[in-house]
Amino acid sequence: MNKKVINNINIIAFLLPAMILFIGVLIAPILLSGYYSLFDWNGFGAKTFIGFSNYVELFTSDAIGFIKALCNSLLLAGLSVFVQLPFSLGLALVLGRSIRGERGFLSVFFMPVLISTVVIGQLWLKIYNPSYGILNVFLTRIGLESWTRIWLGTKETALGACFVPTLWQYVGYHMLLMYAGVKSVSPDLREAAKIDGATNGQVNRYIVIPCIKPIIKVSVIFAITGSLKSFDLIYVLTNGGPLHATEVPSTLMIDMLFLRNRYGMGSTIAVMLIVLCFAFALLINKLFKEEA
Amino acid sequence: MKKVLATLLAAALVLSCVGCGKSGSAKSGEKISLDMWCIATESDSNRPAYEKAIADVTAAHPEIEFTWETFENQAYKTKIKAAVAADEMPDIFFTWSCAFLGDFVAANRVYCLDDALAKWKNELPEVMLGNTTYDGKHYGVPTTMNIVGMFANMDILASVGYTEVPGTYDEFIECCDKLVAAGIIPFGCAGKETWCVTEYLEPIIEKSIGADALNDIFLGKATWNNPDVAEAVDKFQAMVTKGYFDPEGIALSNDEVKANFIAGKYAFYMNGTWNCADFANDPDGFGAKVKVSEFPVINSGAAKLGQLIGGPSDTLAVAASSPHAAEAADFAFELGRLICHYGYLDGNGLPAWTPYGDTSGINDLTKAVSDICANADSYVLFGDTAQSADDANTYLSYVEKVYGCEIDGAGFIEGLANDIR
Numbered sequence: 001m002n003k004k005v006i007n008n009i010n011i012i013a014f015l016l017p018a019m020i021l022f023i024g025v026l027i028a029p030i031l032l033s034g035y036y037s038l039f040d041w042n043g044f045g046a047k048t049f050i051g052f053s054n055y056v057e058l059f060t061s062d063a064i065g066f067i068k069a070l071c072n073s074l075l076l077a078g079l080s081v082f083v084q085l086p087f088s089l090g091l092a093l094v095l096g097r098s099i100r101g102e103r104g105f106l107s108v109f110f111m112p113v114l115i116s117t118v119v120i121g122q123l124w125l126k127i128y129n130p131s132y133g134i135l136n137v138f139l140t141r142i143g144l145e146s147w148t149r150i151w152l153g154t155k156e157t158a159l160g161a162c163f164v165p166t167l168w169q170y171v172g173y174h175m176l177l178m179y180a181g182v183k184s185v186s187p188d189l190r191e192a193a194k195i196d197g198a199t200n201g202q203v204n205r206y207i208v209i210p211c212i213k214p215i216i217k218v219s220v221i222f223a224i225t226g227s228l229k230s231f232d233l234i235y236v237l238t239n240g241g242p243l244h245a246t247e248v249p250s251t252l253m254i255d256m257l258f259l260r261n262r263y264g265m266g267s268t269i270a271v272m273l274i275v276l277c278f279a280f281a282l283l284i285n286k287l288f289k290e291e292a
Numbered sequence: 293m294k295k296v297l298a299t300l301l302a303a304a305l306v307l308s309c310v311g312c313g314k315s316g317s318a319k320s321g322e323k324i325s326l327d328m329w330c331i332a333t334e335s336d337s338n339r340p341a342y343e344k345a346i347a348d349v350t351a352a353h354p355e356i357e358f359t360w361e362t363f364e365n366q367a368y369k370t371k372i373k374a375a376v377a378a379d380e381m382p383d384i385f386f387t388w389s390c391a392f393l394g395d396f397v398a399a400n401r402v403y404c405l406d407d408a409l410a411k412w413k414n415e416l417p418e419v420m421l422g423n424t425t426y427d428g429k430h431y432g433v434p435t436t437m438n439i440v441g442m443f444a445n446m447d448i449l450a451s452v453g454y455t456e457v458p459g460t461y462d463e464f465i466e467c468c469d470k471l472v473a474a475g476i477i478p479f480g481c482a483g484k485e486t487w488c489v490t491e492y493l494e495p496i497i498e499k500s501i502g503a504d505a506l507n508d509i510f511l512g513k514a515t516w517n518n519p520d521v522a523e524a525v526d527k528f529q530a531m532v533t534k535g536y537f538d539p540e541g542i543a544l545s546n547d548e549v550k551a552n553f554i555a556g557k558y559a560f561y562m563n564g565t566w567n568c569a570d571f572a573n574d575p576d577g578f579g580a581k582v583k584v585s586e587f588p589v590i591n592s593g594a595a596k597l598g599q600l601i602g603g604p605s606d607t608l609a610v611a612a613s614s615p616h617a618a619e620a621a622d623f624a625f626e627l628g629r630l631i632c633h634y635g636y637l638d639g640n641g642l643p644a645w646t647p648y649g650d651t652s653g654i655n656d657l658t659k660a661v662s663d664i665c666a667n668a669d670s671y672v673l674f675g676d677t678a679q680s681a682d683d684a685n686t687y688l689s690y691v692e693k694v695y696g697c698e699i700d701g702a703g704f705i706e707g708l709a710n711d712i713r
Contacts, residue, residue: 042681043377044399063686063711130540153483153543155696242483242542243696244689258370261395261681263377 030274036267043263054268064256066269069247070276076163076248077227077280084167085219088174093204095175096182106179110172117169121236124165128152128237152238155245162246166233170226174219181212217288224284225277249273324616326623328360328608329375330386331368337569338436338631338640345630349623356623376401381611383620384627389423389607390673391680393432396609402431403610408621415629420604420644423673432607433628434644436635439602439671440491441565441584441661448476448559461499461588468536471559479531480549480558481695483542486688487676488549489695491562493528494601494675495587500524502591503599503670510678516708520594522701525694527590532697542696554578562587564602565661569639572655584660598669604644605677683712 037054039047058066091109095102112120127134128151136148151161185208193203209216231250234240240251249269257266332342342360350358361382363371368386375381376396387393396402409416409430416434424432444457449467452474458464468478482488498506501520508514509521531537538558541549546563553561554574561567565584572579589595608624608631610617629645636643637651639658642665654662676684690707693699699707 042395042399043373044401045395063689063707128543130543150540150543153540239484241692243692243698255685258373259681260685261373 030271033267033270033274036264037271039264040262041264042261043257047264050264054265055272058265058268058272064252064265065244065247066249066252066272068244069249069252072159072246073228073230073248075159076166076230077224079163079167080170080223080227081220084171085174085216085223088171088219089178089209089216091171091175092178092182093208095179096185096208097200106176109175112169112171113173113176117232118236120165120169121233124161124233124237125152128161153242155243158238158242158245162234162237165237166230169233170223174223177215177219178212181215182208185211213288217284220288221281221284224280228273228276228280323355323357324619325357325359326384326614326616326620327382328358328384328386328627329368329372329382330360330362330608331365332386333362333364336362337566337638338635341631341634341638341640344634345627348630349626352626353623356619358623379613381613383614383616384608384610384624387432387607387609388677389432389434389603389605390678391684392677393424393607393609394426395681397426397431401612403612403614403617403621405430405433405610405621405625408618408625411622412625412629415646415648416644417646423604424607424609432609433624434604435606435608435628435631436566436641437602437604437606437644437665438564438566438641439600439661439665439668440495440562440587440674441567441664442495442587443553443561443563443567443571443657444583444585445553445556445559445581446583447581448556452476457583457585459588461590464588468531468534472535476559477538477557478536478559480538480552480561481541482544482546482549483692483695484544485546486692486695487674488546488563489691490675490688491564491601493525493691493694494672495562496528496590497521497524498599498601498672499587499595500527500590502594502596503672505594507670507672507678510672510675512679512683512712516705516712518705520591522705524590525701525704529694529697529700532695564641565658566641568641568655568657568661572639572657579655579657582657584657584664586664596669598664598667600664600668600671601674603671603673605673606641686711 036047038049038051040050040053041047058064091105095105099105126132130136130148130150130153133151135151139145139147149157151157189207189211190203193207198206229250230248231254234246234248235251235254238246240247240255249272253266253269253273256262256269330342332339339362346358346360350356372381372385372387375385376399379401381401387396393402406429409421420434420437421430421432424430424434442457446455446457448471449455449457452467452470454467458467471478479492481492494506501518501524505514505518505520509516509518538544538549538552544552549558550561550563550567550570552558554571554576568584571582586597586600589597608628610620610624614620632643632645633648635641636647636658637649637654639655642658642662672678675687678684679687687708690699690704690711693707694701694704
């Protein structure tokens, strides 16, 4: 056996454990979900092959409400990209300037990321409580009683009330990613720009932000795919209600899988989520490449 | 030499596999292990009944090594379905009757209890087995039965001039109007848990169209497209729009609404009679203020008093895959009988088994429920239990829309007639 063949065998042998793991925990479940999505199945009885009927029903049935759930997720993605990320970037740029108390601010902003989402959900449930919640109490105290609402129980306000803590929780996460990027920008570049008379704003706009573009791209991908997959906080706060106003694809999937025993339809939603996440990741990559 | 070594290794492997395998039926005198999953968590009012029953049965059966695990209600529904899908159920498991257990039975995952039942037939009325009987075979051991009760805070009713719960629908509406005029919220209902809304809506529909008609709809024998149902739904919705319900209730859980009722925020609370023990045992003496009754008749031409929502739903079942299924079946019957007994004494609903022993210590609320059931004409099982999982959730979704005034009675019947699969 020549050396090249032996090398190839060695490469395969060393890659095999990781490949088995990768296929076992990622590829196989995706393929299985795709397979189950073609069946009408309650999870434990006999399966009936129905082709792409689940996909057709998913996009046409008002009773399932997938389109509405998807719109809610896309709205969250939009808010995440256009509100959460600029805010995180602003914080990262300010803290990256080595201001006083930098480490303390970093810890404070990052703290919500460390706290369990269920705990954060419970905290915001208390904040929104119509009777004793701090929000309504505050509004009443400052004379804005007419602004008080049943924040999580009214269709008009529930979605917004869910988005606020969802966006708030991950500001620190994106800030930390961008902060690491800001800190890695060479001080020489900043100094050179300053000598040329650039203001702090101009340094950020023309030097720092272009330098951390790859990190911003990663943040955008995380923000959009994270929004499409959002589940935990909404599950704790409203569980998709009232009247499905805060339904997102993941809560719908849980509903189909575990409450309605529709494993086929649940798998269809899972497949759609995977496809959408991949599609958005590719699209964002392409957009950032074109800009570069 | 290599061949000998390989043969020895193979033999050792085969022997070890045999040693690790599950044993079949227990030989006489051999100790066997049984495990059980249920929802009697530390905070569950039925927990003491489970503990006492398990202590009694395990003491009577030293040959059985029994372990049990408890899970929160909603999480359990997911867990047991996943276990059934993987065919990795415990020997004995808690389940709800009718469609919930029916799906497991249809998948051949549940052990038939006909043989074990023969021993207990005298103590377990056949009427209590209807919800766990499929194709004439019995698959469940009912423990307790419950109905929807209308709990009334008599102190609040007294403040608007009532010493008794209004007996007719017109008097009842008049009472609610007086309460609203006095600034008192008549009803508390947890909109966050839609099953709580059905505890109001189902009695209203039943007392409008009659028990048989509603039962036929739940069991798929009749269509939802029934104008009388629409009229009943409109009556319920009128109560919502007239301010009979706490507007904050839509964002509250059942525990929060129940706490509000105990705190005196509402005059009425319609919910399962499993709440009797909690009200009766309230340390601040709330039990003395409460009376329980059934919802008044709305249309006497079709419905009458004694037509109730409820029935035996809490059930123990045995996994078909259990290596000791026959022993588990006997154990489940003994356990179910004792859970029922102790649960009844504690006031956690009514017994599915024939009561025995001294029952004089039962709280007044449970006694009142017992009287209501003694005069029962018929029972319609809770809608979300009677229907299949998918239909039940479609139904709950429409109930939520009615409560949120998104649709009216016509929209409710039309939507359900179209969307129930």
